Amino acid sequence: MLRYSPPVSRRRKQSSGHPAKRAAVRTATQEPPLVRAAAATPVLRGLRGVAAWVGEGVAVTATGLPRPGDIPDLCRVLGIEPPAVRIRTAGRVPWLMSLWAVARAADVIQIRARKARPGEGLGADALETWRNAFVRTVDGNDEEFIEGAEGGALVALQVLANVELPPGTAVDETALDATIRAAAEAEGVTFDVGAGLDLLAFFGAVVREPGRVTLTPLGAHLVTVLHELTPA
Structure with a gap:
């Protein structure tokens, strides 16, 4: 039976700050199976790939997206098939754009002055990184x-x-x-x-x-x- 009650997406404002910040300070010990599962998810593997590609910093477009000429290299780093033809915007690679959006929301990368730089969202704890990435992605505003x-x-x-x-x-x-x-x-x-x-x-x-x-x-x-x- 499928039941519905008032959704968890309804949030009240609290003086303690954004939910992602509260999630980031949680210190409860996590079970190893969950940590392993989080580390194996497509999103976490992708976020680590984006961070590796960005390195100390890489130029991006005025809209904060990877430059078209860099997309094949980024795709190869992420282990996905590069576009078969030259494209003029990264928006033509939806999976890549979804991952890039999560990376920005989760502070894995920061965009400043037309350059992508590493953020602080990619931590050593895979489950915490994964959890915070989800919270920030769905509740960023x-x-x-x-x-x-x-x-x-x-x-x-x-x-x-x-x-x-x-x-x-x-x-x-x-x-x-x-x-x-x-x-x-x-x-x-x-x-x-x-x-x-x-x-x-x-x-x-x-x-x-x-x-x-x-x-x-x-x-x-x-x-x-x-x-x-x-x-x-």
Whole structure:
């Protein structure tokens, strides 16, 4: 059964600062399996690749994106196939742009004066780096209600966590989508469920198979973290 309650994406302002900053100072000991799982996610492997490529600093475009001539080299560092033809903007490589956006949101890289430089978001603790990257990506503007792909990811996490089935059981994606759309209509907001699930899969929080979605242990961990960051 798929159940919905007020989404974890609704945040109240607090004097203690942005949720990502509060998450960054959490010192609870993490279980090694979660650390290993976080380190193996596509997003964390990609963030380490971006950091390695940026090095001490690399020139970017006026919009803060990799220069077209540098994209093949960056793709090779990340282990993805470079574009078959010369492109004029990095926006033509969606996977790369998604990773670049996460790297900026997570402070893995900083863009200043048309140059990308290393930030402070890539720590030695893989789980902490992964967790903070997710929080900063979905809640970077500290909005009270998050819509679009980020809101879709947060609400999908909550609905999957409330499924009355054994942990690790796959959920029908059509039913999940219907539940979230009904909730969005009741709230008068818009969630991009497909993009939200893509984001969760990128972070390894869910496994997507044709027509089915499964919450992973990392996803369950995120649910706990997000509830800790959300006032009662």
